[in-house]
Amino acid sequence: MSASHDRPASRLPVRAGAGFKPEHFSAIAAERQPLGFFEVHAENYMGAGGVPHAQLRFLRETYALSLHGVGLSIGSPARLDRDQLSRLRRLCDLYQPESFSEHLAWSSHGGIFYNDLLPLPLTEATLAAVISHVDETQNALARQILIENPATYVRFAQSEIAETAFLAELARATGCGLLLDVNNVYVSARNHGFDPRAYIAEFPLHRVGEIHLAGFFETADDAGAQLLIDSHGAPVAAEVRALYDMTIARAGALPTLIEWDNDVPAWPVLRDEALAAQAALDLCARAA
DSSP: OOOOOOOOHHHHHSSEEEOGGGHHHHHHHHOOOOSSEEEGGGGOOOSSSSHHHHHHHHHHHHSEEEOOOOSOOOOOOSOHHHHHHHHHHHHHHHOOSSSEESSSEEEETEEEEEEEOOOOOOHHHHHHHHHHHHHHHHHHHHHHOEEEEEOOOOOOOTTTHHHHHHHHHHHHHHHHEEEEEHHHHHHHHHTTTHHHHHHHSSOGGGGGEEEEEOEEEEEOOSSEEEEEEEEEOOOOOOHHEOOOOOOHHHHHOEEEOOOOOOOOOOOOHHHHHHHHHHHHHHHHHHHO
């Protein structure tokens, strides 16, 4: 894919959406939902047929669809898994999603898959490897992808590039878009002691094709210092909503997803979280 300075060619509607959970299917199918799109984790639909695909076909027929990958390990120094790329291509070909996204992280090594998205040393060598992997992924899928900024709990001493600059250069070199997770920004800022507003000010917002919002929980590390965890198991915090409002005031309205993957609530609770984001998008549009 050639490099570009334009906003990603996301086909998602500029509305709020929600992450789909099978336990919500009956409620969602009972009536048309006031949301713009649904997002699913691609790895949950790599099997053949069955109830998961029947539900996904229903969603695809009625709503815009975003596929969100969690297992490609874009940030690994090892080669990408060709079988995983092939499965992703088949899934994209089958459902023709409006967006496909992955993480600036690694999650596998030596054939072992970890149940986490692990941070990278932000160096020139890492940047070159990630550029190569994004190029390979976009060529394999025959589509532009979005790369998400991570939530981090530790930093590498050898990091020499600011995360916002790393992502900006990745997007410039590959033509990929970016997925801005505002909750991840807030979590990382609190964990590492930087200003989340300054991070947003430095972020290449013109490359953003989708925004994520989610909840976190607060704990402490082994030394007793405060630690925020990107749990996806709670409502969006007021501080994160304020940071989101600042972001769309700068960037304009963008497709916005509510993620809620743990301690999943009843559908009306998740829907209301998405409608709160929709209200912010509507206010942004009126202001513009």
